[in-house]
Amino acid sequence: MNALDVAGIVCMTAGALVFLVGSIGLLRLQDFYARLSGVSIAGALGTALLLLGLLLHYPTVDNAIKIGLALLIQLATAAVGGNAIARAGYLVGVKPTEKTQFDDLAATEKDG
Numbered sequence: 001m002n003a004l005d006v007a008g009i010v011c012m013t014a015g016a017l018v019f020l021v022g023s024i025g026l027l028r029l030q031d032f033y034a035r036l037s038g039v040s041i042a043g044a045l046g047t048a049l050l051l052l053g054l055l056l057h058y059p060t061v062d063n064a065i066k067i068g069l070a071l072l073i074q075l076a077t078a079a080v081g082g083n084a085i086a087r088a089g090y091l092v093g094v095k096p097t098e099k100t101q102f103d104d105l106a107a108t109e110k111d112g
Contacts, residue, residue, distance in 0.1 A: 004056050004057070004059060005056075005057060007053075007056045008052075008053040008054065008055075008056035008057030009053065009057070010053070011049050011050070011052045011053030011056060012049070012050055012053030012054065012057070013053075014049045014053075015045075015046045015047070015048070015049030015050035015052075015053060016046070016050070018042050018045050018046035018049060019042060019043075019046040021042060022038055022039050022041070022042020022043065022046065023042075025038035025039065025042065026038065026039055030097045030099070031094075031095075031096050031097040031100075032089050032094045032096075033086060033089070033094075033096055033100075034097070036082060036085060036086055036089070037082075040078060040079075040081075040082035043078055044074070044075055044078050044079075047071070047074050047075075047078075048071060048075070051067045051070060051071050052067075054067060055067045
C-alpha cells in the first residue's frame with residue numbers, strides 16, 4: 001500500500017463521515033431551510049471527498065478527466081437544485097423556525 005492509496009482511503013472515509021453528519025443533521029436541525037442547507041452542503045463536500053479519494057486510489061489522466069467532469073456537474077446541479085427546492089418551499093409557505101431573525105425574500109416582495 002503506497003501513500004496515494006492511504007490518502008485515497010482517508011478521503012473516502014472523510015467523505016462517508018460527512019454524509020453521516022449530514023444525515024444526522026437532517027434529523028436534528030430545526031426547520032426545512034436548515035435541513036436543506038445542511039444536506040446540500042454535506043452532499044457537495046461528501047461527494048467531492050469521495051471523488052478525490054477515488055482519483056487518488058486510481059490516478060490516471062482518464063480518471064482525472066472523468067472525475068473532474070463528474071464533480072463539476074454534481075456541484076453545479078446541486079446548487080441549482082438546492083436553490084429551487086428552497087424557493088419552492090418558500091412559495092408553498094413552509095415557515096422557518098421562530099429563531100430566524102430576518103426574511104430577505106419577504107422584504108424583497110414587499111418592495112416590488
